[in-house]
Amino acid sequence: MLYIKCPYCGLRAQKEFSYGGDATVKRPNINEEVSSKDWDNFVYMRKSPRGKHIELWQHIAGCRQWIKVQRDTATHEIFQTAKVTEEIR
Amino acid sequence: MQKYSVFSLIKNAFSNHQNWEVAWKDPTPKSEYDVVIIGGGGHGLATAYYLAKEHNIRNVAIIEKGWIGGGNVGRNTTIIRSNFMYDANARFNEFGMDLWRNLSQELNFNVMFSPRGIINLAHSDAQMNAYARRGNSMRLNGIDAKLLDRDEVKKLIPMADFSDEVRFPIFGGLMQPSAGTARHDAVAWGYARQADDMGVDIIQHCEVTGFDVVNGKIKGIRTSRGDIKAKKVGLCVAGSTNILAEKLNMTLPIETHVLQACVSEPVKPLLDGVVTFGAGHFYISQSDKGEMVMGGDLDGYNSYAQRGNLPTIQHVLTGGLALFPFLSRLKMLRTWGGIMDMSMDGSPIIDKTHIEGLYLNCGWCYGGFKSTPVSGWTFAHTIAQDQVHELNSDLRLNRFSTGHLLDEKGLGTKTWIG
Numbered sequence: 001m002l003y004i005k006c007p008y009c010g011l012r013a014q015k016e017f018s019y020g021g022d023a024t025v026k027r028p029n030i031n032e033e034v035s036s037k038d039w040d041n042f043v044y045m046r047k048s049p050r051g052k053h054i055e056l057w058q059h060i061a062g063c064r065q066w067i068k069v070q071r072d073t074a075t076h077e078i079f080q081t082a083k084v085t086e087e088i089r
Numbered sequence: 090m091q092k093y094s095v096f097s098l099i100k101n102a103f104s105n106h107q108n109w110e111v112a113w114k115d116p117t118p119k120s121e122y123d124v125v126i127i128g129g130g131g132h133g134l135a136t137a138y139y140l141a142k143e144h145n146i147r148n149v150a151i152i153e154k155g156w157i158g159g160g161n162v163g164r165n166t167t168i169i170r171s172n173f174m175y176d177a178n179a180r181f182n183e184f185g186m187d188l189w190r191n192l193s194q195e196l197n198f199n200v201m202f203s204p205r206g207i208i209n210l211a212h213s214d215a216q217m218n219a220y221a222r223r224g225n226s227m228r229l230n231g232i233d234a235k236l237l238d239r240d241e242v243k244k245l246i247p248m249a250d251f252s253d254e255v256r257f258p259i260f261g262g263l264m265q266p267s268a269g270t271a272r273h274d275a276v277a278w279g280y281a282r283q284a285d286d287m288g289v290d291i292i293q294h295c296e297v298t299g300f301d302v303v304n305g306k307i308k309g310i311r312t313s314r315g316d317i318k319a320k321k322v323g324l325c326v327a328g329s330t331n332i333l334a335e336k337l338n339m340t341l342p343i344e345t346h347v348l349q350a351c352v353s354e355p356v357k358p359l360l361d362g363v364v365t366f367g368a369g370h371f372y373i374s375q376s377d378k379g380e381m382v383m384g385g386d387l388d389g390y391n392s393y394a395q396r397g398n399l400p401t402i403q404h405v406l407t408g409g410l411a412l413f414p415f416l417s418r419l420k421m422l423r424t425w426g427g428i429m430d431m432s433m434d435g436s437p438i439i440d441k442t443h444i445e446g447l448y449l450n451c452g453w454c455y456g457g458f459k460s461t462p463v464s465g466w467t468f469a470h471t472i473a474q475d476q477v478h479e480l481n482s483d484l485r486l487n488r489f490s491t492g493h494l495l496d497e498k499g500l501g502t503k504t505w506i507g
Contacts, residue, residue, distance in 0.1 A: 019390045
């Protein structure tokens with residue numbers, strides 16, 4: 001089981017969280033012209049790297065906040081967690 | 090090649106089975122091939138086999154990072170079916186069923202294809218209606234489908250929970266009687282042995298480290314055992330697709346996830362075919378050895394680990410217990426995981442790419458094993474003719490940007506999230 005440190009609640013079991021996918025994908029700006037390619041990239045295309053991956057999780061059975069997690073997709077080691085408004089470098 | 094038969098078995102018994110020929114060789118890579126297939130799983134082996142057999146292209150190498158039978162071809166739950174609603178998926182997989190039916194004879198290797206049927210259970214009127222529709226679509230495509238009511242299901246699986254207190258009562262189910270299972274190792278070994286016999290080099294323990302692309306055309310690959318020139322290269326690497334795509338500066342509509350399966354201790358014959366639970370993600374069959382083979386959900390987050398975590402197994406088996414209470418008394422023998430190339434609409438991709446001479450076979454999600462023969466057959470055609478076959482003409486890479494998705498379950502993208 002993964003243990004994820006929620007920036008609001010502290011270290012909690014993975015079972016309390018729900019996964020939200022790649023956090024580095026940027027939604028095209030609202031009210032601006034969006035090319036098919038940009039939309040395609042946002043909706044479908046993913047790098048899905050082996051190694052460090054910044055991803056969204058929601059603490060669904062806790063504070064219900066969305067958070068960012070930097071995790072290794074091969075070893076499952078978690079390096080860093082942050083509020084969704086914060087940057088992970 | 091030595092033919093396998095009861096006579097060769099008797100003959101070799103006299104020498105204590107010490108003189109069997111090796112099933113495939115262990116060659117050193119040549120410097121150049123007409124076609125290089127990356128990935129020695131079921132699909133890669135089948136592709137090489139059909140390239141040699143159907144298209145007479147025999148200067149072919151299969152490059153495998155691990156060993157034959159060590160990846161998903163040896164990690165799946167061996168289910169074979171074609172119970173799809175959309176024409177493209179139905180046609181594709183029903184062609185595959187025809188290949189399965191003759192595979193043991195064709196490969197001279199008993200793949201133990203056993204068409205015992207699959208039942209998808211329904212637990213509401215709405216689900217029964219949806220299955221009636223799917224069954225009708227299947228029959229229009231020439232696939233056998235049978236809508237079962239509750240009593241008919243009870244006759245087939247009396248050990249399921251038919252009591253009054255259950256949370257998800259069984260209303261009925263949709264059955265494909267011609268679906269079934271096969272011995273997955275035998276499929277890999279059978280294809281490997283025949284491909285090797287026709288001149289294909291099966292190169293194991295050789296990792297691809299890069300590609301040689303000049304002016305938009307593939308010239309060869311770089312590997313841990315040296316550079317290999319190739320006129321054409323086919324990618325058949327399932328869960329490693331994104332890793333190789335990155336080396337090609339390609340981004341694909343694929344995410345890599347881990348899927349677990351498990352088997353119980355062996356018990357006496359109990360369950361004839363394959364059964365899927367309709368109120369959760371759980372499926373079960375019984376192997377010829379008597380083990381109950383079970384699987385269900387992905388772990389749910391991007392993963393390249395060929396192992397999963399316990400919460401998912403617990404979640405899947407909770408569904409299993411709701412359907413088959415007898416499972417609570419069985420001991421678990423083992424669990425394992427494989428990494429899946431999850432495509433964004435749940436259907437595979439077999440296509441050319443923007444790089445000339447580079448071909449892509451990926452996006453098999455949970456169900457790559459059943460399509461092993463037809464995937465190899467159509468991918469071999471696509472590589473040999475440099476154009477897609479009618480059977481994979483809808484399994485294109487550009488369907489995501491054009492909007493021609495094949496989302497069989499009608500759930501949109503990333504169905505594994507939430």
